[in-house]
Amino acid sequence: xxxxxxxxxxxxxxxxxxxxxxxxxxxxxxxxxxxxxxxxxxxxxxxxxxxxxxxxxxxxxxxxxxxxxxxxxxxxxxxxxxxxxxxxxxxxxxxxxxxxxxxxxxxxxxxxxxxxxxxxxxxxxxxxxxxxxxxxxxxxxxxxxxxxxxxxxxxxxxxxxxxxxxxxxxxxxxxxxxxxxxxxxxxxxxxxxxxxxxxxxxxxxxxxxxxxxxxxxxxxxxxxxxxxxxxxxxxxxxxxxxxxxx
Ligand SMILES: Nc1ncnc2c1ncn2[C@@H]1O[C@H](COP(=O)(O)OP(=O)(O)OP(=O)(O)O)[C@@H](O)[C@H]1O
Ligand SMILES: [Mg+2]
Numbered sequence: 001x002x003x004x005x006x007x008x009x010x011x012x013x014x015x016x017x018x019x020x021x022x023x024x025x026x027x028x029x030x031x032x033x034x035x036x037x038x039x040x041x042x043x044x045x046x047x048x049x050x051x052x053x054x055x056x057x058x059x060x061x062x063x064x065x066x067x068x069x070x071x072x073x074x075x076x077x078x079x080x081x082x083x084x085x086x087x088x089x090x091x092x093x094x095x096x097x098x099x100x101x102x103x104x105x106x107x108x109x110x111x112x113x114x115x116x117x118x119x120x121x122x123x124x125x126x127x128x129x130x131x132x133x134x135x136x137x138x139x140x141x142x143x144x145x146x147x148x149x150x151x152x153x154x155x156x157x158x159x160x161x162x163x164x165x166x167x168x169x170x171x172x173x174x175x176x177x178x179x180x181x182x183x184x185x186x187x188x189x190x191x192x193x194x195x196x197x198x199x200x201x202x203x204x205x206x207x208x209x210x211x212x213x214x215x216x217x218x219x220x221x222x223x224x225x226x227x228x229x230x231x232x233x234x235x236x237x238x239x240x241x242x243x244x245x246x
Contacts, residue, residue, distance in 0.1 A: 010040035010171035017070035045217035096165030135163035155186025
């Protein structure tokens with residue numbers, strides 16, 4: 001059976017996804033039937049009020065959680081059909097993550113943070129060193145390679161986190177409020193970096209309250225009360241030219 005998720009490399013799709021949390025106080029219908037295909041080469045911003053289901057959706061798309069009904073399909077494979085072990089391997093090699101607070105390992109310098117997931121994926125020391133250096137250069141933070149995270153500015157930290165997210169050359173990059181702790185200009189740098197990551201042909205999914213991030217996105221998906229708000233559904237805003245690195 002084929003749906004909106006016919007095989008396209010790097011395409012991630014939610015198909016009629018629901019997620020109901022059972023709590024002592026009763027059921028919480030966090031997602032009530034969300035269908036959307038997240039496309040390679042695009043930055044998709046997921047917006048919506050607090051409690052509308054954005055993080056729930058991100059967790060399902062990333063395979064951290066399983067839908068109550070419906071499916072999440074990546075490259076034509078339903079994540080629900082994969083055993084936990086395979087899902088973990090997929091997350092390590094094909095997905096990358098950036099969080100609001102960067103989640104870098106505090107005792108490791110930037111370069112080792114970036115190399116860390118490469119070690120898990122079995123790359124040699126030589127490959128890890130070269131690749132980490134190239135990624136830090138790409139995001140303009142190679143001069144900070146030996147600094148531990150708390151010696152970095154917020155914007156530098158997020159660019160290191162993005163370099164780490166690309167460690168294993170993922171098809172999909174997820175970011176949950178990556179500019180939440182940043183001032184405007186650092187936020188803009190991170191947004192430009194995300195656009196470049198999409199220009200590589202990757203699928204970029206960003207949960208954000210930041211209007212500047214949404215403005216820079218190719219597609220904006222608005223979630224309200226666990227459903228896609230059709231009024232604003234996937235408004236394919238002007239498709240921007242890829243951002244040149246500066
Ligand atoms: N583990 C859980 N158990 C029970 N209810 C939960 C759980 N996680 C989230 N919820 C509820 O599901 C709904 C959606 O939560 P979610 O975290 O997805 O919202 P959000 O859009 O990410 O909000 P925010 O913008 O504040 O981060 C909320 O009503 C929340 O209280
Ligand atoms: Mg959230």
